[in-house]
Structures are given as structure tokens and as C-alpha cells.
Amino acid sequence: MTTLTVLPSGKTYEAAAGTTLLKALQDAGEAIQSKCGGEARCEACHVYVSAGRKSLSKIQRAEDAKLDGIVGVSSNSRLACQALLGQEPVTVELLS
Numbered sequence: 001m002t003t004l005t006v007l008p009s010g011k012t013y014e015a016a017a018g019t020t021l022l023k024a025l026q027d028a029g030e031a032i033q034s035k036c037g038g039e040a041r042c043e044a045c046h047v048y049v050s051a052g053r054k055s056l057s058k059i060q061r062a063e064d065a066k067l068d069g070i071v072g073v074s075s076n077s078r079l080a081c082q083a084l085l086g087q088e089p090v091t092v093e094l095l096s
């Protein structure tokens with residue numbers, strides 16, 4: 001288990017390592033969208049990772065390609081459906 005903190009609310013949740021960030025956020029009841037079913041095709045789950053980026057799984061080709069086309073992408077952007085939680089705490093900023 002690890003701790004997931006969500007901004008701007010500052011709420012924290014416990015989540016299992018190996019879970020996608022998207023599933024952890026949805027299970028917690030956070031308002032995050034998924035229009036493509038977690039296939040790295042819709043951009044709806046774009047979040048900024050404020051802390052704990054290294055705890056997440058590495059960005060793979062499909063996510064990298066999608067992030068390239070997103071307006072407002074930054075070096076701490078992730079697609080929540082593609083990022084697997086690790087053991088270290090993670091803080092994410094929801095964009096919508």
C-alpha cells in the first residue's frame with residue numbers, strides 16, 4: 001500500500017502498489033475522466049504528478065506519444081491510466 005494525495009483538495013487515500021493511478025483515483029471517488037477505457041488514447045486522465053514521480057511506472061511508448069500531443073503538457077505530466085503506483089507516496093494534481 002502507498003499513500004495517494006490529491007490536489008487541490010489535499011485529500012489522501014491508501015492505494016495498492018501495482019494499481020493504475022486512474023483506478024486508485026476512481027476507487028477513491030475522485031472526479032477523473034476516462035473516455036478511452038484506459039488505452040492511452042483520449043487524454044482525459046491527464047494529471048500532473050507533484051511528488052513521487054519516481055515511484056510510478058516508467059512512461060511507455062503509447063503514453064509518451066499521447067503526451068506529446070497534449071496542450072499544457074509539462075515534465076510532470078502523466079496519463080493516470082498508464083501510471084502504476086509503486087511503494088512510495090505520490091501526490092497528483094487533477095486538472096479538471
Ligand code: FES
Nearest residue numbers: 040042043045081
Ligand atoms: S483514460 Fe484515456 S488516455 Fe487515460
